Amino acid sequence: MASTGAIAMRVPVSRAVRERRETRNVFYVRAIVALAIVAIWEGISWSGLFFGDVVPSLAKIIPALFKLLVNPAFWANLQITLVEAAASLAIGAIAGIVVGILLGSSRFFGAAFEPYVYYLSPTPRIILFPIMIMWFGVGIASKIALGALSSFFAIALSTAAGMRQIDKVLIRVGRSFRATPWQMATKIYLPAMRLPVLTGIRLGLGNALITALLAETKLSNQGLGFMIMQIYTRFDMPTLYALLIVVFFIAGACNAVIGMIARSTK
Amino acid sequence: MTSVETKSRAAGKPETGQPVLIIDDVVKTFGDAEEAVTAVDHVSFNVKQGEFVAVIGPSGCGKSTLFNIIGGLLGEYDGNVMIDDERISGPHPAVGMVFQEESTFPWRSVIDNVAFPLELRGVAKSERYDRARHFIGLVGLDGFEKRFPSQLSGGMKQRVSIARTLVSNPRILLMDEPFAALDEQTRLLLGDKITQIQQELKQTTLLITHNLTEAVQLSDRIVVMTYRPGKVKRIADINLQRPRTSDVVGSDAFGHYVAEIWNDLREEASRGMQETEQVARADRRHG
Numbered sequence: 001m002a003s004t005g006a007i008a009m010r011v012p013v014s015r016a017v018r019e020r021r022e023t024r025n026v027f028y029v030r031a032i033v034a035l036a037i038v039a040i041w042e043g044i045s046w047s048g049l050f051f052g053d054v055v056p057s058l059a060k061i062i063p064a065l066f067k068l069l070v071n072p073a074f075w076a077n078l079q080i081t082l083v084e085a086a087a088s089l090a091i092g093a094i095a096g097i098v099v100g101i102l103l104g105s106s107r108f109f110g111a112a113f114e115p116y117v118y119y120l121s122p123t124p125r126i127i128l129f130p131i132m133i134m135w136f137g138v139g140i141a142s143k144i145a146l147g148a149l150s151s152f153f154a155i156a157l158s159t160a161a162g163m164r165q166i167d168k169v170l171i172r173v174g175r176s177f178r179a180t181p182w183q184m185a186t187k188i189y190l191p192a193m194r195l196p197v198l199t200g201i202r203l204g205l206g207n208a209l210i211t212a213l214l215a216e217t218k219l220s221n222q223g224l225g226f227m228i229m230q231i232y233t234r235f236d237m238p239t240l241y242a243l244l245i246v247v248f249f250i251a252g253a254c255n256a257v258i259g260m261i262a263r264s265t266k
Numbered sequence: 267m268t269s270v271e272t273k274s275r276a277a278g279k280p281e282t283g284q285p286v287l288i289i290d291d292v293v294k295t296f297g298d299a300e301e302a303v304t305a306v307d308h309v310s311f312n313v314k315q316g317e318f319v320a321v322i323g324p325s326g327c328g329k330s331t332l333f334n335i336i337g338g339l340l341g342e343y344d345g346n347v348m349i350d351d352e353r354i355s356g357p358h359p360a361v362g363m364v365f366q367e368e369s370t371f372p373w374r375s376v377i378d379n380v381a382f383p384l385e386l387r388g389v390a391k392s393e394r395y396d397r398a399r400h401f402i403g404l405v406g407l408d409g410f411e412k413r414f415p416s417q418l419s420g421g422m423k424q425r426v427s428i429a430r431t432l433v434s435n436p437r438i439l440l441m442d443e444p445f446a447a448l449d450e451q452t453r454l455l456l457g458d459k460i461t462q463i464q465q466e467l468k469q470t471t472l473l474i475t476h477n478l479t480e481a482v483q484l485s486d487r488i489v490v491m492t493y494r495p496g497k498v499k500r501i502a503d504i505n506l507q508r509p510r511t512s513d514v515v516g517s518d519a520f521g522h523y524v525a526e527i528w529n530d531l532r533e534e535a536s537r538g539m540q541e542t543e544q545v546a547r548a549d550r551r552h553g
Binding site for chain 2: 167169170172173175176177178179180183187188191192194
């Protein structure tokens with residue numbers, strides 16, 4: 001076994017083949033990790049170490065997942081949360097890009113205002129939630145406001161950094177060909193900044209989703225976060241885990257979509 | 267826009283030998299009164315139609331300042347830089363610049379990089395691709411149209427930049443050490459390419475360089491600059507036969523010119539080196 005492995009290693013193969021092999025191996029490792037997690041989970045569940053339904057078996061979670069997916073209340077709440085996250089991201093992205101360009105384009109603006117953005121950005125936004133409720137009510141508006149605030153910082157900071165990182169010679173090239181200000185903006189600045197801006201939007205999306213869910217668990221009457229708390233008060237653990245699995249997949253899918261956009265613009 | 271088109275090569279350029287670019291008593295000083303540094307000091311010379319002129323000098327002789335003034339990127343200076351009886355005070359359509367740094371747009375394919383100046387002028391896509399393809403062929407990059415700069419070598423990227431500037435049909439090609447970042451062999455071969463292009467297009471060219479062999483290999487005339495403040499030390503005629511290839515570097519005449527210009531340059535270069543070292547020593551003493 002070991003000797004055949006060594007021989008196989010020595011056969012020269014093209015880079016494409018090697019890369020394909022590596023992708024395949026990565027996939028195997030991932031599958032093994034997933035299986036191991038499931039096995040450990042089941043082991044704990046059957047060992048009876050934990051009280052009752054705290055760690056329910058997959059035999060209970062999977063039916064609960066199916067029941068959840070045919071429940072119209074789940075889809076209504078999912079829609080609410082996604083609308084909140086999307087609206088938060090849209091507002092946060094527009095404001096963040098505008099502010100980021102202002103901070104990045106003028107040394108004076110940057111020096112004067114960036115410390116505020118920088119030091120406010122890691123502040124947990126949830127502490128502003130009571131204020132948002134007073135301003136915008138307990139409905140989706142307060143969640144959107146909070147989500148927009150939390151996505152704004154990441155996007156503004158990475159846009160400002162992207163603006164400063166632009167290779168100065170590209171701007172001189174544009175000037176030497178006598179590009180108009182509009183042409184400079186659309187054909188040089190924006191394309192040169194697209195990667196940091198997309199990174200900011202990706203972080204902003206994560207923040208918007210987290211904030212919307214978190215706010216819903218605190219005080220609301222709709223959305224997935226609200227649903228999680230409802231299920232928790234019923235102590236319906238299989239459904240709670242089923243819902244968490246769904247949330248993982250939504251977050252993963254959102255990230256994948258933005259990753260795809262980033263790759264296609266490369 | 268159309269005025270640029272009517273000045274195209276076919277539509278009758280001035281006769282060979284007429285000065286196209288006149289640099290007349292140009293002075294450029296940076297900084298305020300006490301700390302003022304004169305980068306370019308009363309520099310005058312002409313570039314004639316179809317001629318290849320190199321400006322050579324040690325680091326700190328104001329070459330790049332001169333490049334930026336002629337390119338119109340440094341609008342404020344004393345004296346006159348004239349093209350067609352027009353004083354340069356901003357980027358001029360008759361001047362096409364090639365920069366020392368790697369300056370292709372990484373998000374554009376080779377053909378979209380080269381077509382960029384035409385895109386700015388609103389030339390239709392099929393026409394600008396046709397013209398871009400012509401210049402991509404001229405710099406020897408046929409077949410690479412769809413590649414991106416990240417897939418090209420340094421020398422290939424510089425050729426893309428040169429093609430991009432040539433497609434804008436400049437009367438004067440202005441290059442600032444375009445091969446500075448490349449190795450010696452690539453530099454010699456690209457020199458051949460430049461000579462070939464220049465002969466094919468009768469392209470008037472002004473090359474800024476600190477490379478002695480490059481200057482002699484390519485030029486009809488060489489303007490030797492002094493170390494700070496940058497003045498014209500001498501203007502040397504290079505009477506090597508044309509058409510010329512990189513083989514010329516082996517000839518006696520070539521060696522003779524290199525030695526002659528090095529003779530002028532050595533004094534300036536060593537003065538520059540001494541001054542830089544003095545500053546470095548002073549910095550070390552004063553912590």
